[in-house]
Amino acid sequence: MPELSSEARVGQVLFNDNCAACHGDRASGTDKGPPLIHDIYNPGHHSDAAFFLAAANGVRQHHWPYGDMPKQDHVTRVEVEKIVQYVRELQTANGITYKQHNM
Numbered sequence: 448m449p450e451l452s453s454e455a456r457v458g459q460v461l462f463n464d465n466c467a468a469c470h471g472d473r474a475s476g477t478d479k480g481p482p483l484i485h486d487i488y489n490p491g492h493h494s495d496a497a498f499f500l501a502a503a504n505g506v507r508q509h510h511w512p513y514g515d516m517p518k519q520d521h522v523t524r525v526e527v528e529k530i531v532q533y534v535r536e537l538q539t540a541n542g543i544t545y546k547q548h549n550m
């Protein structure tokens with residue numbers, strides 16, 4: 448994996464502390480939550496705003512059979528920014544790029 452930006456390195460620590468229990472090491476998923484290193488989370492289908500909304504409001508189950516994601520009140524908007532940067536850099540390193548969503 449290429450070197451992470453300084454903001455993404457901070458995001459990695461925040462992700463590990465707040466997200467990895469469900470979304471897995473390096474966002475690879477677990478039996479509690481989906482992998483964020485999956486094409487369905489490309490920026491054209493799930494924009495950065497979707498991550499902010501998920502943290503602030505939680506998410507009803509829709510793509511995966513893991514149940515609802517609870518809101519993450521303990522994570523600040525600035526922390527979510529850094530987490531999103533980390534996830535996006537992981538996605539890019541894994542070939543996940545913007546693809547326009549078509550319904």
